[in-house]
Amino acid sequence: MSKEDTHLTDEQLLLSLEGELPARAEKRVRAHLGACWACRARRKELDDTIAGVVRAYQSEFEGKLPPIEGPRALLKARLRQLSSGEKSKGFVLRRLGLTAAGVCGIALLGVFLFRFGIARRSPSQLRELTVSSPDSQLTPGATVLANRWAVCSQANVKNKAVPAVLRQAVFQEYGLQGADLGAYEVDYLVTPALGGADDIHNLWPESYSAEWNAQVKDALEDRLRDLVCDGSLDLGKAQREIATDWIATYKKYFQTDKPLAEHLRRRAP
């Protein structure tokens, strides 16, 4: 076998498979492959390996990525916020050509309205609807790709902050624009501490004043997480139960019809 007939390297075979070789080099590789069974077999092995890698990548995540609706809604809200920020900067200050004196005048008017309570509605004027359970159409619950090991190896993050734009989107979705927003906690239906997702389908406005309120739900979440992490409750089952009816789940796991007194201690925002 002459030097020219030595076998092709994996890199040469791969570049040829990928169409990344210059024309002359490709011609040489093809000529070699025409004569060399071993290199043809190796080329096929590499091709099969690529197919295996693609299958592994695809099946690893198939059906496991969280639904796109929540992240898409969040992005749209953030884009709209970004656009309106740009618009107000450009439109108010540049396009209308307000002078510095005009801007100062508006600021003074704002201070006046604020001081005399004209611009703000007092909390008593705002309506408050008591919400204890989420609307299952709007908030069916959503989880991330996580198993028991992943959930239990992370710290138990309580009351994870919800981005402001997502909070607004939730209030809008529940028709609470005119309500006293301070009376609600935008809460995760399936808590992130049990693999719940940052997804609008997993968020709802929960009244502080309700008997079945966020503090009571926090106690349930802690209980379920403990059970999941000590292996006595399946993670998927815990997620399903809390997403289906968290109050019934609380009653089941605490063997009570009413929230326990120690869970009702902190009710105010």
Add this chain to the structure above:
Amino acid sequence: MSSGFSRSEPLQGLRSKSGGGFRRAQERLEEEVAALFEQFRGPLLRYLANCGMSIPDGEEVIQEVFLSLFQHLQHGKSRENLASWLFRVAHNQAMKRHHQIRRDLEWRAEAAAEEDVADPGPNPEEQVVNNQTQRRVLSVVSAMPEKDRRCLSLRAEGLRYREIAGILDMSLGAVSVSLARSLSRIAGSAQGGENS
């Protein structure tokens, strides 16, 4: 990899349009970015997850990437090869969060094992073979150096060698060496498995 992005709307000078025109152009841009999000969120999320990032962290990074894209286009910057741009920005954002990144391939392999027991599927024998092959590939990939893993992941998402080189700041030759090395290892593991 085609971005599928319309190039008909030149955005240079978007800010100089009149009020109504400005608003309409902004809305069109929002729609275009949302359409790109639909197209690329999955591939980007897979790439970030394959780099060891958790799905929620990946979602956050992707939000930032698309907000950056919006600003990039709003300022009339280049629309050439947006797919490559998206992966590059996602990669850079992921690097910034490197301290938060944890390798979760082990627990994903564990998850796959749990699912095998819980849901064997309609054809158990085929399922077992597929799962074994998948686990073998993922286990070899998880043991690879980080750069090789990223090269392979980007190639699996359809990026060409030159694009991968740009994203990972490597030479073209280094990309081909890395991919050849990775595939040789995976192929070798299959032969090892058959022989054992």
